[in-house]
Amino acid sequence: MGKRILLLEKERSLAHFLSLELQKEQYRVDLIEEGKKALSLAQQNDYDLILLNVNLGDMTAQDFVDKLSQTKPASVIMILDHWEDLQAELEVIQRFAVSYIYKPIIIEDLVARISAIFRGRDFIDQHCNQMKVPTSYRNLRIDVANHTVYRGDEMIALTRREYDLLATLMGSKKVLTREQLLESVWKYESATETNIVDVYIRYLRSKIDVKGQKSYIKTVRGVGYTMQE
Template sequence: MDKPKILIIEDEEKIARVLELELTYEGYEVQKALDGLEGFRLYQKESWDLILLDVMLPGISGIEVLRRIRSNDPHTIVIMLTAKDSVEDKVSGLDLGANDYMTKPFQIEELLARIRASMRVHKQSVVGEFNQDWIIVGDLKLNEVTREVLRGEMSIELTPREFDLLAFLMSHSRQVLRREQLLNHVWGYDYYGDTNVIDVYIRYLRNKIDKPFHSPLIHTVRGVGYVLKESK
């Protein structure tokens, strides 16, 4: 199973480093940014389970970073960090969709407990949200009714044929599927074209659901076909 991913956006380098070390020790995959613009760039680049976001940042403020995140992402957990016990900061952050806040200085044990609690609540809400209409493999989710595809919190646009191919791969995750199987189920038994069409469409899918992300899900089994599964 992949490690939960946490992004730290904190301009005080010593605090950011301590958080990075503690969270890495706890088993999280961690990256950090020391200003708002760099933090938002890293947020856009990858999918995150949780963001620790300082309110007072150079570049753009933590409140502005949160506003940009929540403009199209209601799901990623955001815990605000503030150096002052300011009601205005807390209200602004919570109104914009922050999940929690911590006032500096804080005990690392309390922060770790808040992180675990936030992730637990988030996991329960995701399980409730993605019902029987969704197929889920790792952080990839496909809805057969609405024909939506999400990797992490990012929506992925697919052509009808790409969607059908991905749906078949996901519904048979961890099974090695021969090109002939894929051809028959996605293109139909009366299709007389070259099986190389499978390789072409697998490449299309990889460009959309694998290449922009950290870990590939579609794997080639040489001489046999393809399998969709989480990377170890």
């Protein structure tokens, strides 16, 4: 069965075109125009990817991805109507999206980007599945089957990028350099600067760490990061 994609785009002609082209690539596509209905579907179903226009009619992109992350980490590509959207929604894109794309959309570019995202995802998931389940470190554990993370009995809401970064760190027995983390987690973005790793480490720590207690992620000065003692 092909991977499942949720497409949320209010421009009907474009949405129909994208849906048909992605189906030609053997993806299963659910096409929705309303944010709240799309959010309900995303929470109830296991989508491999969500294509989300940042300009929703009935809710903000921030509300959509924030509520979605409370239940499951999803891979999101943001569709931007104009270049100004990048600055207006920069924080949302940085925190929740694995990529973004401008209109007019070149279908070959979108298909190549989606394929690369899935290759990187499949690599991380395969690596996690080969590890002892449940994957754990101190009182932090990963539910590999559901791509969720728990600290004790509390589920920690992570984006898909944060989950991938945590899974990669937890699954390594050695210190990983920023370059190695980029290769594993940001595989398809060869131009990404290494400082994005530091940014996402901060995001991750802000969610999994407990104030006053030792961080789960250790910084090895001049080398990179590890979750090993």
